[in-house]
Amino acid sequence: MSPTGTPRKPSAAATLTDVAAQAGVSPATVSRVLAGNYPVSRSARQRVQRALRELNYVANTHARALAGVRTKTIAFVLADVRGPSFAEAAHGVEQEAASHGWLCLIGTTQGDQDRELALVRLMQEQRAGAVILIGAVDDDAKDYRKQITELARSLQTAGSLLVLCGRPPLDDDVPAAVIGYDNSDGAYALTSHLLARGHRRILFLAGGERNTTSLARLAGHRRALTTFGVEFDPDLVAHGSFTRASGYQLTRRRLLGDRDFTAVFAATDAMAAGVYTAATERGLRIPDDLSVVGYDDVELAQDLRPRLTSVHVPYEELGRTAARVGMAEDHQREDWPGVRLELKTHVVIRDSVAQLG
Incomplete structure (x- = not known):
């Protein structure tokens, strides 16, 4: 309802001011509800949430980024969605994220390290809660390591975390989690x-x-x-x-x-x-x-x-573990010790090997 008691018609172009007017609160209160990091009374929060639904309000992601709001979004960056191992890991990330109310965004690089860096920068701008990179890299790509190290530090400053899956760790002082397997x-x-x-x-x-x-x-x-x-x-x-x-x-x-x-x-x-x-x-x-x-x-x-x-x-578990680490809040502490986990592999014997002699 508006201050005059007349319901506003839903609009895809509704503004934050429109939501505030319909909920009978200040725009600052609406911003606090959207950010989720300031105390708001239960009744005010419920009125704002109802107004958001009625007006089909879509928060401006860039504005939230400028305000320093960390979104409940995990970015999963891989080379090719057609790879069955990557697909299993992606499924693990998505399932774990969904179980905690987080969204999962997937980007592909086709093995192009410059494209991977660009995707990480994009997710940093969007204030993704975590960015997960999976798959091998070129062992001799020194410039790449330097750039990804800088991005890891920038993500930490923004309250986010870089998670490396199945690839070598960065230097010990780089704020990134490493989830690998033997x-x-x-x-x-x-x-x-x-x-x-x-x-x-x-x-x-x-x-x-x-x-x-x-x-x-x-x-x-x-x-x-x-x-x-x-x-x-x-x-x-x-x-x-x-x-x-x-x-x-x-x-x-x-x-x-x-x-x-x-x-x-x-x-x-x-x-x-x-x-x-x-x-x-x-x-x-x-x-x-x-x-x-x-x-x-x-x-x-x-x-x-x-x-x-x-x-x-265990690719699905690799993805789930990466998501759990990325969604945790403890990596935002200045004294965060880092995470390095290694999952175990094992041989599955079937019918494709003959006994000689």
Whole structure:
């Protein structure tokens, strides 16, 4: 109702002053209700909230940002929404955020680090409560690390938090949370499984040569070879991307000549699916002629025939944990100690590895 007792007609262009008039309060009281960080009487709050609904009022996000209001929004930035592992993590973030009444915004970068920086800046301007970045980065991108460090500090100043998932931490004095998983140990366990089955010539299909996830998985693979006394052969490493097409092309090229390996370690399950296709085209049976393992343990691993042995990464829990850390208030303290958590992985043994000898 307006001060004259006449209901105002709803308007998509309603202003804060309109809301105040309909609720019978001052514009300052409406601002306090919207901000949620000042005491307002229960009756005044209820009148303002009713007026907001009746007038279909939409708060000006930029104005709230200028006022220093931290919104109940989590930004989740990833390379590609089509990746099944990223999709599981995104689901975890969204579910955890929704359970606490927060909204989740998703942005994609297509692997472009400049685009990622731009998205983080945008979410900083919008006063997002937390910004979650997931996925590997270029291990040699010094300028990127410098810029993302500056953004982490700016986010903290604004009362927000940068959360890194599945990527290396920044320096100890940088206010960012790190939620990871034992990438190298998972690869070590998976290679050990192949070696225990008698395989000594293992083709490792990796991602980019400077990709941090790929480097960690390759490091675990090499460590297992050393443990079993098997010499590392750099000719048994092929670099590509974490896609089905890359797994297919890399395997197809290696199968055109004499096959000098008995097993393939694909750095992702998607790459492993490409290995299956290339092997089938050459008339090879899995695992009778060629053993194959993957990494991530997404649904695809169970859909392949034979079912794929893979390393299970708890991506949904990774997303949920990142959201919980981002929504917590304690990171706004000056003496916040930081958060570094590592989730465990494990090998899921199925039907794609043969016993030799």
